Amino acid sequence: MLTKQKGAIAEQAVALAALKRGYGVSTPLGDYLPYDLILDVTGNLFKVQVKSAWWDDKKENYVVDNRRTRTNRRQMLRANYAENDFDFAILFIPKLEVFYILPAADFNSFGSEIHLVESIKRQRAPRSAEFREAWDLLEL
Numbered sequence: 001m002l003t004k005q006k007g008a009i010a011e012q013a014v015a016l017a018a019l020k021r022g023y024g025v026s027t028p029l030g031d032y033l034p035y036d037l038i039l040d041v042t043g044n045l046f047k048v049q050v051k052s053a054w055w056d057d058k059k060e061n062y063v064v065d066n067r068r069t070r071t072n073r074r075q076m077l078r079a080n081y082a083e084n085d086f087d088f089a090i091l092f093i094p095k096l097e098v099f100y101i102l103p104a105a106d107f108n109s110f111g112s113e114i115h116l117v118e119s120i121k122r123q124r125a126p127r128s129a130e131f132r133e134a135w136d137l138l139e140l
Contacts, residue, residue, distance in 0.1 A: 010052035010092040011036050017099060021135060034068065034085035041138045047086040049107075053093045053116055062116040064091045066107055081108055088138065091116065091131075101134040 015025045015037060024040030035047035053062040066089070067078040081104070089107035091100040093116060100116060107114070110127075117126045131137075 006052045006054075006094070007036075007050070009094060011050045013092050013094070013097070014048070014050050014090045014099065017135075023138070034081060039088075039138065044138075046088055046138060049081070049086040049089045049104075051089060051091045053091055055095070056115075059115065060119075062093050062118060064114045064116065065112060066110050066114050067112055078112075083108065093118070099133055099135070100128060100131045101137050102128075102131045103137060106131070 011027075015027075018025050018037075018039050026038040026040070028035070028038065034049065036050040037048045039046045039048055051064045051066070053064045055061075056063045065078075067080055068085075070077045070079075083104065086104050088104060089102045091102070091114065092098075093100075096118060098116075098118070100114075102114075114128055115126055116128050116132075
């Protein structure tokens with residue numbers, strides 16, 4: 001499956017999950033903004049960047065690149081997001097249908113990748129664990 005297809009599936013999964021929670025969902029026209037969806041949560045509008053996680057066999061966990069990726073005909077360019085590009089990032093693990101909801105500042109504070117550990121294999125939970133299914137962050 002192509003990267004764009006995986007992204008579209010993740011966006012639709014987030015939209016469906018948001019609608020099931022009673023949120024309004026809007027989609028911006030075009031593919032050039034630094035966010036993918038706008039969620040209306042009790043009258044508050046949030047710009048949301050959606051990311052689809054993939055399985056990393058070597059590290060045995062799910063991974064999301066937290067940089068923006070742009071491609072032209074010859075090369076792929078990656079850059080960090082700006083602080084005000086979006087309000088929340090929602091990371092989706094398709095195989096498990098699990099969501100991680102991170103405020104933009106937390107999302108941007110990770111290195112180039114965010115690791116989502118879904119199995120208990122260490123004493124201490126990874127930093128990302130606090131954001132697993134944290135939909136309540138949108139309702140504050």
